[in-house]
Amino acid sequence: MNSQDQTNRSRRPVKPRKRRGIPWWAWFFVGLIGLGGLLYGVDLAMSEGKVPRGVTVGGVDISGVDKSQAEQRLRNDLGERTRQPVTVLAGNMSSTIEPAKSGMQVDWGATVDQAGQQPLNPITRIRSFFETREVGIISKITDEGLNRSLNRVERELTRDAENAKLSVGADGKADIKEDKPGQTVDRELLDTEVRENWLNTDGRVNVEATITPADADKDAAERAAKQYVKPATAKNLVFHGRDKVDGVITPQNWHEILTFKVDGGEFMPEWNSEKAQEILSEQLSSTEVEYRDASFEFNGDDITVVPSKDGVEIKWKETLGDLQGKALDKKQRDHEVVYEDKKAEYTTEQAKKAHFDDVVGTFTTGGFSGPSGTNIRRVAEMVNGAIVLPGETFSLNGHTGPRGTAQGFVESGIIIDGHAGKAVGGGISQFATTLYNASYFAGMEDVAHTPHSYYISRYPAGREATVYEGAIDLKFKNPFDTPVRITTDVSGDSVTVRLHGVKQVDVESIPGERTNPTSPKKMELDGDDCSPSSGAPGFTITDTRVVKDLKGKELSRETQRTVYDPQPIVSCK
Template identity: 25%
Template sequence: MIQVKWKSIIIYVLVLLLGISAALVLYFYQVFYKSHHFLPGVRIATINVGGYDQNGAADLLAAEFDYLSDTGISFNYRDYQYDTRLGDLVDSPDPRKIIVDVWEQERHRNLFSKVFNLDGAEAIEYPVKITYDAQKLKNMGSDWKEHLESECLNARLEIDPVKGLVVIPAKKGIQVDIQPTLAALPGEWQPAENINIKIAVQEIEPRIKESDLHGMGEISSFSTWYNPSQTDRSHNVALATRALNTTMVAAGEVFSFNKTVGPRLPEGGYRDAMVIVGDKFEQGLAGGICQVSSTLYNACLLAGLKITERHNHNLAVAYVPLGQDATVSYGTQDFCFQNNLGDPIYIWSQAGNGKVTMRIYGKLKYKQSIQVSHIVDQVIDFKEIRETKEDLPPGTTKIEQNGSPGYVVRSFRTFFGNDGNIVRQEQLARDNYRPLNRLVYVGPAESSQPGGEPPETEDPTHTSPEENEGGNAAEDGSDVELRG
């Protein structure tokens, strides 16, 4: 009897345990898999959504986003302040999409975590990243730049009619560093007091400081002349001259004309001016630049600087003596010199009213008595070329291009001592200039006209050749002033 009783008890207990287990399984199934509500402790963007269904959680989240969007943000640097709202900078979040994504993640959350957090004691966080509107950030950055950025200004020299040589102080530049500033913005949606962010800036130190220019004086000067009525060419000359002005060259540094002036492109403001291509005049970009480089070349010669690269034109030009020109062509031919003096030098340049002037400033102890000269070894006569031009009146001629001779020239630089005697002399170059042939257009033959040469007519628009940047050019007569 006792044995039967124990068997009954055991069976009863087993049935009871199975019932309880089944109930628990059913309960957890309903709670974890069939429930339409978030479990306790679930937080989305720090908002507790435990016990809410998806619709309720979405409404709760939407209200929270509206509240957080009003969070004030102040960007500041010194006295400048830019105020905005978080909502003005972000892409509006979609609460319902966020809820669906979190619901799916909850379905796959560890069962152990779910069972032991039914009281919600542990927060199950689902942060929501903030997505910023790129265009809005860009517009905000542009406002910062407009109000805060300033150009770095090197110290420079100016000539005052009364005070003489005056040093104009340098000024630091300010450049806004946008990315580090934006990195301080919140990355996730969460409650916050008004946000204050300091705008990151970089201070650009000037390369030339006042101390670099104190005690400087003019150690050489050279000027050339041009025709100011040729407006496009004059514009190019002035543009390149401005690019050179206030250039500082440190002791031992090599100066490059092309690097300093930069590419001569329409985007940079350069214009077409008359140039020679072959033996004919055509419009070409940046005509006149070589007058600027040639003027600087002569100023450098008179300052005693070491010339490291220089090229002569194919044709003789008139704004400098033979053998004293320096043609440039961006990417192929450059004019370079090395500052072989023991201290920095400073280039002051100016163009206007038909005159280009280059002055080299440095410590006055480097001022020398220097003379540049040349010897013509050979003169090469030009030829006259006649071409028939059908649109000319029969029996007439037009001078399209005046001729000029070619030369073989040696140039020299002579250094004199304080007593006027020659200290040393060096040959600078031996240059070959080809002749520019005279080009005459001839009208078609006129059968009724008696024999003899047709009369010549001259087109005044082609009597003033221009220089091109590549070195294949000649110009009309110009006065030259040498000082050094």
């Protein structure tokens, strides 16, 4: 190509380029943004001061209303529910809390405030059309009221572990009760859970419990039942007595004999031999013969000997022996009863040699009258004629039994708390002192006697006794090989007690000096039974009893020491 051609080509006219405008879709988006901004502004303006959209409290929608309306709506919809009892669950135990009584309320205003302010983020506002946001309820709790309720709830959610129970039923079968685990709850955790969850929609608060297993569970009970109850109750356990009389422990009897205790997580058997003996004794009693000592019957001056009788008794220790071994032996279910002869301790021959011609001990006291005399006469009647066999112990309380109005006794003087008072049967201590001295000089063995708390002048100092039904007794034992008979005589204001038998000893009483005097205290009493007293000093005294045989040989010498309290000076209001 030549240069001319290039020049011509460069001179050709150039067409102007067409100018492009803003695309339609750009205008569309600009308009959409503008509309969105307008709607955002309108929405924000209309929502000012109102609860944000999509907010719920306890399932109640409070969005789009002002705070006062939201608060009222919550009161209306949730108020009743928040006053209902709350169930607290721990393990398999439960308790309840009444909110009103426990100082638990809802702070409605704070709950609404928790919903927050209107969000400025347009994306958040758009999402609120499609999403909900649950806001928790805020509580207002009084510590004192809640703590009081939680103390109770803690107790009700706590229990000790209970072992399984094993017993033999009346039907002869094992009776097993399941064990119960113990549990405790942590007090701080309980407080936290209740505070945070008492407004749960289901009305329940769950608290974790610490579980403590029982020492002995149901499995242990079942093992013991198989090992002990099953073989023991399989068949009758038979004890063959004399004269073809049998005693039988049936399967139904074992509930009285076989019990269990827990030891080391296992049930260990306890065999009640006494109960087994009781069951068998009722059936075998006809095979025994009760022994009887010789005794005496008096008709005036005539004495008749009631003969002794030898007996036969079952030796229960040897008969029952290894009760567990017998009970668990499935093959050997028959056993022989073991007997022993029981000889009379005081025989007819001994009784025939005895006599009551000698007065071996006697004593007299006096100075009583009125109600005391009535009681002394009555107790003397009850004791008159009593026989104390060789080696036997006589008990005044045991011989007379109750001494109340039904037995003919009346109210009379006694000593109460160191001063004079009254009670039914009062005055009998004078008879006790008389009997004590008669037995003293008869050479009887002192088993039990109690001096008065302060000295009474009509009795020998250091050689007297008081009694009180059920508490203070007078007892003495016959140490000789011959019996003694007690006789009594009440005449006027005096009572005499004599012990009759075979005289074998002479007895002497040697009183000591009164020492260690103590001064009386003053007392002022009221009441109809108050008895004024001028009082008397207390002191200490000894008494020595010397026992000699009939040839004068000393057999024993015993000294007893008695301390008397001062008798108080009593004035009556």
